[in-house]
Amino acid sequence: PGTGILTKLLLERKSLSELTLIEIDTESVEYLNNHFSDVRLRVLEADFLKTNLPVLFPNDVALIGNFPYNISSQIFFKVLENRNCIPEVVGMIQKEVAERIAAPPGSRTYGILSVLLQSWYDIEYCFTVNETVFFPPPKVKSAVIQLRRNETTALDCNENLFFKVVKAGFGQRRKTLRNALKVLFGHIEFDHPLLSQRAEQLSVSDFVLLTRLFEKEA
Template structure:
């Protein structure tokens, strides 16, 4: 007696990830021409999509928010992993087309997609799917607004506990940079207020259409509590902005405008336990918060 042959896979269960030919076809159907203004570069390599989903740790049953889904390359990969997706898209043509693309490429997944037509910098609420709110952000972020979008999402949606985004390699380096490094700056400190950031790999230029003239990289952020103490996020970020506006100067000089004078800046820094002769790139987010907390207690 021989084993019966395995049944052919049900085509209705298959997820066909987008290839270069698919991307070009969809661009023709939508009438969209990729623009630098919106930072549109579409992923055309299924292997890269699967890698991003794997590195992100996407699990079946969770709800993922994706910013800038474009034609749906990464969206399909997230759905294939069993997640539900809230896709935030600013381009009305792309937002309108995305459900049809998912219905064609992944019929079994169509009911797990919710499209939100909105600028990610203006969105204030994310819908839940079957009562479950998004807890993970996975996205190929538009390069021209990657940092503002990332910080906005971290600020407004505290339920988002883990993030994996593809950004320009230089931006990934800045977000994940530690204090004291050449690339440490405003994005590094502000991201550190919300999370621990690490670089999670590089991505070649040839997986995009059109091909960008910059390298790309993945950066992972895992949410953590902000620094302990009395300083608010707004107060701390004001110190960060002032410190890096003149990053070649000592903190005593760089914070003079923020504090009211160099003398008062030095008094605040010493009250916070920070050496006034240091520069901003040497400080941790906790030290910036300590400076912000010390400011109200120092007499003018």
């Protein structure tokens, strides 16, 4: 939340019942406590990445913020871990990361975060934020992205293996999956058209199918 520019706008919404700020910087926490006295607001001095969200928020919680660019990917992996209690995310992040998350199969920017987040969220790239609106201006453009939880409750495969297959597939993204997945499975005995493709060519459902194929072979 920093100095609370977004906080102020959120508190202007009368429909807002509760707002929790998680801020790691002690001086910022002190500033926020001194400048906001709304009864709907609580300010926590904590590291978001180390926060136990289900304990902190017994009910579902929407996540909104201008995310620190150096940990934005880690924040989204945290969202994945807590996907059953986070129905919606709206965040401003580096433009390249937003494009990667929203990228479709076949795109050069399509990657691990694309597949994993799109497995459980519908993703919308909302708009680009030019660097000139900041002072001092950063060296990169920004973007606002929205994630809304889809209807998937569980994938039709072993989800732990699914994560491993996706990460290994993109670990050597220029190789076909038959070669890229040797790091997980060694020599692959069976044949399937998906193994002749590269990871960036597969949709979420393709990765689910591929994971099931390896489950059967195990």
